Amino acid sequence: MSATTKTRTAAEGRTPSTPAQASTAARLLGDRRLPVLVTAALFLAMYIGGLSRYQNYGFGEPQVFLNLFIDNGYLLVAAVGATFVIMSGGIDLSVGSLIGFTTMFTAWLVERQGLPLMLVIPLALGVGAFGGFLMGYVIHNFEIQPFIVTLAGLFLFRGLCLVISKESISIGDSTVSSMAQTRVSLGLGELSIGAIVALVVLAAAFYILHYTRFGRRVYAIGGNEQSALLMGLPLGGTKIAVYTVSGFCSALAGLLFMLYIQSGDPLHAVGMELDAIAAVVIGGTLLTGGSGYVLGTLFGVLVLGLIKSIIQFEGTLSSWWTKIATGVLLCAFILIQRAMTARRKT
Amino acid sequence: MSTPAVTTPSRWRALTRHHLFWPVAVLIALLLVNVPFTPDFFAIRMTDGHLYGSLVSIVLFGSPLILVAVGMTLVIATGGIDLSVGAVVAITGALTCSYISDQADQNALAGVFLAMGIGLVAAVVCGLWNGFLVARMGIQPIIATLIIMVAGRGVAQLITDGQIITINSEPYKLIGGGYWLTLPFSIFVVAAVVAVTVALTRRTALGLLVESVGGNAEASRLVGIRSRRIKIMVYMFCALCAGIAGLMISSNTSAADGNNAGLWIELDAILAVVIGGTSLLGGRFSIGGTVIGALVIQTLTTTIYTIGVPTQTNLVFKAVVVIVVCLLQSPKFRAKVFGAKGRARTTAPAEPTTPADAAPKMEVSR
Numbered sequence: 001m002s003a004t005t006k007t008r009t010a011a012e013g014r015t016p017s018t019p020a021q022a023s024t025a026a027r028l029l030g031d032r033r034l035p036v037l038v039t040a041a042l043f044l045a046m047y048i049g050g051l052s053r054y055q056n057y058g059f060g061e062p063q064v065f066l067n068l069f070i071d072n073g074y075l076l077v078a079a080v081g082a083t084f085v086i087m088s089g090g091i092d093l094s095v096g097s098l099i100g101f102t103t104m105f106t107a108w109l110v111e112r113q114g115l116p117l118m119l120v121i122p123l124a125l126g127v128g129a130f131g132g133f134l135m136g137y138v139i140h141n142f143e144i145q146p147f148i149v150t151l152a153g154l155f156l157f158r159g160l161c162l163v164i165s166k167e168s169i170s171i172g173d174s175t176v177s178s179m180a181q182t183r184v185s186l187g188l189g190e191l192s193i194g195a196i197v198a199l200v201v202l203a204a205a206f207y208i209l210h211y212t213r214f215g216r217r218v219y220a221i222g223g224n225e226q227s228a229l230l231m232g233l234p235l236g237g238t239k240i241a242v243y244t245v246s247g248f249c250s251a252l253a254g255l256l257f258m259l260y261i262q263s264g265d266p267l268h269a270v271g272m273e274l275d276a277i278a279a280v281v282i283g284g285t286l287l288t289g290g291s292g293y294v295l296g297t298l299f300g301v302l303v304l305g306l307i308k309s310i311i312q313f314e315g316t317l318s319s320w321w322t323k324i325a326t327g328v329l330l331c332a333f334i335l336i337q338r339a340m341t342a343r344r345k346t
Numbered sequence: 347m348s349t350p351a352v353t354t355p356s357r358w359r360a361l362t363r364h365h366l367f368w369p370v371a372v373l374i375a376l377l378l379v380n381v382p383f384t385p386d387f388f389a390i391r392m393t394d395g396h397l398y399g400s401l402v403s404i405v406l407f408g409s410p411l412i413l414v415a416v417g418m419t420l421v422i423a424t425g426g427i428d429l430s431v432g433a434v435v436a437i438t439g440a441l442t443c444s445y446i447s448d449q450a451d452q453n454a455l456a457g458v459f460l461a462m463g464i465g466l467v468a469a470v471v472c473g474l475w476n477g478f479l480v481a482r483m484g485i486q487p488i489i490a491t492l493i494i495m496v497a498g499r500g501v502a503q504l505i506t507d508g509q510i511i512t513i514n515s516e517p518y519k520l521i522g523g524g525y526w527l528t529l530p531f532s533i534f535v536v537a538a539v540v541a542v543t544v545a546l547t548r549r550t551a552l553g554l555l556v557e558s559v560g561g562n563a564e565a566s567r568l569v570g571i572r573s574r575r576i577k578i579m580v581y582m583f584c585a586l587c588a589g590i591a592g593l594m595i596s597s598n599t600s601a602a603d604g605n606n607a608g609l610w611i612e613l614d615a616i617l618a619v620v621i622g623g624t625s626l627l628g629g630r631f632s633i634g635g636t637v638i639g640a641l642v643i644q645t646l647t648t649t650i651y652t653i654g655v656p657t658q659t660n661l662v663f664k665a666v667v668v669i670v671v672c673l674l675q676s677p678k679f680r681a682k683v684f685g686a687k688g689r690a691r692t693t694a695p696a697e698p699t700t701p702a703d704a705a706p707k708m709e710v711s712r
Contacts, residue, residue, distance in 0.1 A: 091488070155665035
């Protein structure tokens with residue numbers, strides 16, 4: 001309670017005394033879009049900061065911006081899947097290992113078994129979606145915590161990678177390499193197929209979450225499971241579907257990652273679930289579920305990607321600063337979220 | 347005539363109802379699986395004044411996990427979770443080893459103690475930060491501890507400068523790899539920590555307070571329990587346990603690896619706690635169960651090696667065991683699978699819930 005009053009006085013103290021402006025500030029603080037706006041502003045500020053610092057090194061070129069999508073397309077897809085799960089109030093820890101498994105699975109089928117890529121892609125997506133479905137089924141029907149079930153999923157898929165092969169399989173298939181090298185020109189710069197797929201997935205997720213019945217159900221369940229059940233929403237079906245979507249997105253992210261890196265490795269994408277969850281949180285989705293925007297996730301991914309490229313441009317900074325910066329950002333955004341939810345309760 | 351027939355099942359039921367029944371049963375089953383493959387599995391022999399044997403090595407290699415899991419139990423009992431323990435393990439090991447490696451005489455006792463002190467203080471500070479975020483700021487525990495989980499590994503790498511620091515210190519080696527009174531020294535450390543924890547939680551009111559905070563933090567605050575202080579204490583204790591485990595791991599290998607030390611130990615620890623029968627919802631805990639849970643996980647790893655399952659299937663095996671154990675512990679699963687038998691025996695109030703809950707599920711699965 002005391003924290004709430006403090007934020008209010010602080011907000012009023014900052015804004016000039018006219019009541020209209022004070023209420024604008026209050027409305028802004030209570031606005032659910034605030035975290036997304038803050039993330040977008042942060043992204044802009046970082047981009048402008050990078051622009052002024054590394055202008056002579058070509059930071060200002062549009063291609064640097066487009067590279068954010070090319071280099072983080074897989075993360076974007078995985079984070080979109082994680083957004084669905086987190087929005088519904090759950091959590092999916094199996095993202096990273098499912099990505100690793102998909103790279104391994106496709107590499108093995110294409111290289112060792114000689115199957116055509118066009119057959120392998122739907123197969124891999126199907127396996128991913130089925131894995132998600134199974135986890136959702138267990139979570140809902142046996143009422144085991146999502147944390148534990150997806151943790152078992154993490155072990156299972158990472159283990160299956162190792163069962164396929166302990167060594168990495170590089171992919172020399174001509175279809176894969178030609179797909180990986182295809183660039184679509186946008187006038188200012190170019191995008192890879194992976195980046196375009198990621199943007200399509202983002203658009204689809206945006207439509208589904210905001211304009212379909214399923215999306216509403218996801219929000220409702222995340223907001224309050226009990227009320228959603230009492231309203232007659234199909235709780236189990238939606239929950240299972242959410243995990244299926246996450247599994248599908250993870251598998252798709254795995255395919256994009258495979259395209260990006262052109263190999264399958266049992267150690268690919270270790271810990272990527274943390275990146276995905278961090279991107280979702282930085283993007284302003286509440287971890288308790290029920291509130292957030294998939295566009296925020298886009299900005300979350302872009303911010304994480306920008307940290308990586310700034311560290312690359314800086315040159316002298318070591319890779320572990322990425323982790324530290326991610327942690328600090330995560331902390332800042334969690335505190336912002338906290339201030340917001342405390343405010344909304346009053 | 348009929349009396350023994352009645353009492354035997356009721357005794358059996360009392361036994362199966364005991365909260366440690368399933369964990370112990372799984373542990374014994376796992377241990378017995380080893381016997382056909384290694385007939386002398388339970389043998390313990392004396393070499394050079396040290397005890398050797400599979401059982402000793404299970405406890406030895408399992409001791410960091412037991413420590414972390416015991417700390418985690420208390421955190422989970424308050425309804426929280428601590429994902430940062432792996433990072434805390436790495437930070438503690440990194441700080442201690444980098445301090446020792448800067449010493450002129452790495453065998454000097456004072457330097458080693460100081461180094462360990464620094465490491466443990468850093469661990470407790472991490473715990474204080476987690477506790478502050480959870481208790482004062484009211485942030486969800488999963489998220490609050492995620493911060494240190496992500497940033498902590500970076501910090502550990504920063505301390506070791508991205509290198510693996512190797513040290514050569516006899517006294518430090520004792521904690522994780524040394525022997526004392528024919529037994530590995532780490533067993534004594536674990537025993538001491540577990541004994542202190544059990545004494546503090548079961549012989550004082552502390553355990554009750556922890557459970558009441560986990561049951562309902564707001565209600566316990568209204569009753570007059572300082573629930574925030576309890577929460578902060580619990581996170582600090584968990585980090586301290588993780589710190590000791592970090593000392594053990596780095597001492598066992600005589601090296602600090604910011605990247606890999608304690609990797610995934612938080613997941614193993616949470617599993618150990620769950621297998622031990624502590625509910626993730628909080629409000630109830632069992633230190634004994636957690637110790638058994640941690641031993642189950644370590645035995646599982648050892649079993650995978652001894653029965654000759656290819657090591658790459660280790661994780662798949664683990665996943666399957668986790669799922670089976672969790673399913674066995676899920677009341678819903680038991681009601682469904684053993685429902686036919688259970689329904690006849692179970693008391694009346696349990697009955698209506700089972701079909702009612704099962705009905706919507708059937709629609710769902712279609």
